[in-house]
Amino acid sequence: MPADEQQVPSVWARPRPQRRDHPALSRQQIVSAALQLLDTEGIDALSMRKLGTRLNAGATSMYTHVANKDELLELVVDEVYGEVEVPATGDPDGWRTAITGCAHSLRTTILRHPWIVSVLGETGLAYLGPNVMRLMEKMLAVFEEGGFGLQEADQAMNTVVAYVVGISTSEAATLTALARSGQSEQEWTQRLLPAAEEAARDHPRLRRLYAGQRGRRVREDRDDGFRLGLECVLEGVTARLTSTG
Amino acid sequence: MPADEQQVPSVWARPRPQRRDHPALSRQQIVSAALQLLDTEGIDALSMRKLGTRLNAGATSMYTHVANKDELLELVVDEVYGEVEVPATGDPDGWRTAITGCAHSLRTTILRHPWIVSVLGETGLAYLGPNVMRLMEKMLAVFEEGGFGLQEADQAMNTVVAYVVGISTSEAATLTALARSGQSEQEWTQRLLPAAEEAARDHPRLRRLYAGQRGRRVREDRDDGFRLGLECVLEGVTARLTSTG
DNA sequence: ACGGCTTGCGCACATCGTACGGACACACGT
């Protein structure tokens, strides 16, 4: 070993890359990094090793802060639910606009993190994360202030959320497929349309439907469809679950 | 032994374990075996190797009939959608009962194959499988016979399906978690309830809700909730998308 | 000074999807 090894400190002499001045990793950091990785590269790209590298950490270092990958995903999902906004209601008639706002916020949140729908089927919504609890409580509050009883508020919430999640699942799957294809939405639909028309050969109604929307069905159409469907759901909820409806 | 023993020749005389008289594996066989494996052991248990073993085949033999695992999953999903029944409508007012029946069939189909919801987020509903196409066409037909225009029928179908898929996603996730825990539904909820109440500490409405359903929320309640929500959705669809509503 | 506690990490293992090339049985042109 040379004497002047301090000049270019050899790996051995290095004063340990300041190890434990304070914990270099935290659960929150891990969750944030995972969220970012998921958003930029999709769900298939999330591996513990890659996540570790992002955090200048070893692959298995996360296991001191998180039990396993599934638990990490649950944490990230709850983090995402924290982004959903529930407008406050002023007057008793404001519940419908508040819930409408909440539904839109939920949808855009899901579409901002499209990978989430391939995790929902495993965690469900009933896993008791704090942000999910907060969201549910707020929605229940809105319905109650709107004159719903607790049971009816619960039923209404479940119905609305189911609709939003259902629509968003299908939309998010489309978004993911589109992102994976690397094409623009125009190219993608143009390339897919012949196959769709072929598959609809024996189905006249589907053929008419496709023909009617040749090249369309872009974001604005999906937004309108969502809005209209939501109005249907709220209409029915009003009619069946309130006395004033 | 009869003279025509060539019909059942001895094992040794048999002309090679009939290799290529006709292909030993078929796409349909593979899909069926995969479906059975998924139903009995869940989505994590589906690996190409295990599937091969089930079929007395090598691990990579399936790739002559199926491009890759994702494509296999798409095929299985379409197979499952083939189980959904759409009752026929006689009179123009029958659309609502027909769609109700279809919605129930869709839900029970999903709950019979709970793993499917963790695949829906990747394939979506718009992947053009023949059974999905047939299902959509039938639903559109029911709505059209009920007096809906094509656009309105499409909108109504999307709304109803979204609601059903949304509800079923959450229910299927619960079922999967329950199956993984290996406990009975009673044990499971009993064990989870303290955690739920703890998580609801700062959320009075959720606390009341949990208190009100101590130990309940079993299958009958979920069925009733689904039915009621579906009525809401159909009510709104009637009101907003038909002229007669 | 010393021993426990917490945090991070290198290594190893089992398992996964699947690319590749060979083997085998048939169909067919010559």
Next chain:
DNA sequence: ACGTGTGTCCGTACGATGTGCGCAAGCCGT
């Protein structure tokens, strides 16, 4: 009769994954 495909099956191998285990190293109370 004999090559020459052609379609089917599988043994092997490669890279990647989740994660259990044990060690190292700083920190803290004694």
